[in-house]
Amino acid sequence: MSKPKVELVNGNEAIARGAMAAGCKFYFGYPITPQNEIPEYLSKHLPDIDGTFIQAESEIASINMLLGAGATGARAMTSSSSPGISLKQEGISYMAGSEIPGVIVNMSRSGPGLGGISPSQGDYFQATRGGGHGDYRTIVLAPFSVQENYDLTIKAFDLADQYRNPVMILGDALLGQMKEPIILRDNKPGKFDKPWALTGAKNRKPQFLKSLYLNEGDLTQHNWKLFQKYQQMKAEIQYETYRIEDADMVVVSFGSVARIIKSSINMARDKGMKVGLFRPVTLYPYPEEILRRLSQKVHHFFAVELNTGQMVEDVKLSVDKGSRVDFYGRPPGSIPTPNELFDEIQKVYR
Amino acid sequence: MYFDVIIAGFGGQGVLLLGNLLTYAAMVEGRHVTYMPVYGVEMRGGTANCTVVISDQEIGSPVIHHPVTAVVMNKPSLVRFGAMVQPGGWLFVNSSLIDAAEGDYSKIKMIMVPTIELAAKAGDPRLANMAMLGAMIEETKAITQEAVVKAFKQALDKRYHKMIPINTAAIEEGARFIREGKR
Structure with missing residues (x-):
């Protein structure tokens, strides 16, 4: 067996590298401290694997780009920090409602409001209770080391595809800024069938992804289906x-x-x-x-x-x-x- | 084996590079290591510090209250971190910029290192941080000088590799200063 590849990286870079190891091909984001090393790394390295990096005009634009990329079945990610994550909540709710996978990283900082750039766990409620409107849930993974930043990011992409649901990585400034040696994995990105994906409708009937259900009973049924999915997610519990x-x-x-x-x-x-x-x-x-x-x-x-x-x-x-x-x-x-x-x-x- | 250090100075003194290099060297030696830079609105001329923890075992906190070792490159850092060193620990003081340490340091080993003079002897007074690193690892045996030299190649961008010999010389000046007991 060959020696594992070890590198010294900071926590944000570990997340960016985890995303690439997971086969993430699209990143959309708007800069904010203390997570800027994530877009910095991806802006440099995503093009190497024919990926696309877009610095969007706002957080709201970037979460909706994530929704769009996820709807086509692509692996995609956005990242931000607390005030920026607040702005993304509407999009996350729509992703959950339309069952569109995607990975959202929150390297949280202190609030409320603009607050400061120091580490904080003040976004726990927002992350675990849905954050946006509606009776939905996102899977939330909380790393505690640079290695876990890397490994859990890889895992986040698989969970998002498996459950057709947004997955959030919840870290903070400490986990983003500290450096530790990490073992880089020779990861084979998980393959998931995505018959629901919007791919152009060539040789098949048109289909669509939506969160609007106006016919009587449809929305209730849709929400029961989502609820059952949240129950199934309990198989993923990690501690x-x-x-x-x-x-x-x-x-x-x-x-x-x-x-x-x-x-x-x-x-x-x-x-x-x-x-x-x-x-x-x-x-x-x-x-x-x-x-x-x-x-x-x-x-x-x-x-x-x-x-x-x-x-x-x-x-x-x-x-x-x-x-x-x-x-x-x-x-x-x-x-x-x-x-x-x-x-x-x-x-x-x- | 367990070692931790807070390295502090003003922005531009190479405090974070010193910490990074120490971290890389510990990794080269196959140890567990964490590096935590101070996180704030730092800039050149402002204050900067970082904490490095090296151990044979899994490391808990990367944040340290009472360090085994403190390296202070300027006076404000001495005032802030000098009193926090554990009894029996080391306080390395950049005596090129700090005249005398006020306060009671009888319970710790205080080591005055004329970093700029030592670096100048190696060929460039700007390498004061490297002279300090040499003195610190010679005294504490936290890591070997060989590991640092190996780490240079990983820590520095390729375009700076031509600077490795003179940096190594500055580290050796710092180490010799300790070996010859001139402090």
Whole structure:
């Protein structure tokens, strides 16, 4: 076996490379910090594989270009950061309604409004509750390392095609800017039959993709179909556990905070405190059943987030009644250090 | 093996390149490594810093509160990071630009490195960051000098490869400064 190809890249470039490894042929975006290395890399390298890079005139234009490319069956991606993702919500809702696949990357920054460029997990609700109008869901993947940025981006394209649904990668400035060595995969892009794709109607009947259903009963039926799809997505649930075997208390965190708090958990272990980590990788669908089963063994959970309390609601909805759920949230604007989070663990551990 | 360092200075001093090179070298040696640049509205003349963590094991946080090592290239960086070094850790001070360190540094190893003078000896005073890198790795043994030389080829764009010999010379000047115990 040949030696794996290892390269040192930052988190944003890892996403761009993951997209190319997944066979992404179209990228549409509008620049915004802290994710500009994604379009920077793709603008340089997509043409090498006969791909198309378009810097659109706005976020709204780029999400609708994504919708258009996805409708033809092509693999396509857009990326932005929080304020730009807000602008894309209408298009995401239309993609979900018309069952058009596509990958949307949110390297989130702090809000509300223009906020700042520091890392934040303030977009959890927006990402997992739909964001746009209507009763829809997007699959949401939350990487916590540069390698996962790469691997989960590859996976996002397969999931989008498999479920005919938009898939979101939810990272933040920390995950976009940090550099780590990554193993580049010799990936064969997944092949999916797309009989629904709009390819010109040569030698076949015309067909169309739409989200408008005006005949009585049609919309209800359509929404039931979407709901069933969201139920099936539970097969994709992914999570990581760390040192939970004998834990008295389990920290629940995702993304960059999960990364930082791993060090805090090691500090706590060194002091004899039995603390472990549960890290959801899929934020939608949320690993609620896994957490529920865990709560029959462990009765104390500690949700820690870089916001003032969003994912903690999913933790509370998942665990058995009688479980204690504590919360520590850091409003966006600064990055917590392992020592600071260790102090918070000490405060609630008993 | 575990090592971490915060490297700080003003924009243009090559602080981020120093961190990048250290990261590449650790990768060349087959270690786990993370590099985290400060993320803000940095520009030339402003402040810049980065954190590098090197380990034989999987790395948790890429963000460090109390580093094992701090490298400060200018006075504001000394004020900000000097007091954060762990007891028993190292504080490398660019003595070409910083006269004396005020405050209590009795619990750490403070090492004054005349980076600009050392770099000038190697042929170019602008290579002060490389002289500092040489001194730091010689003292801490975080990585080998050979790994850094190998890393140059990966970290630098091809058009700068002709600069590798003089950069290597500046690193060696920094290392020699430590070996000869002139600090």
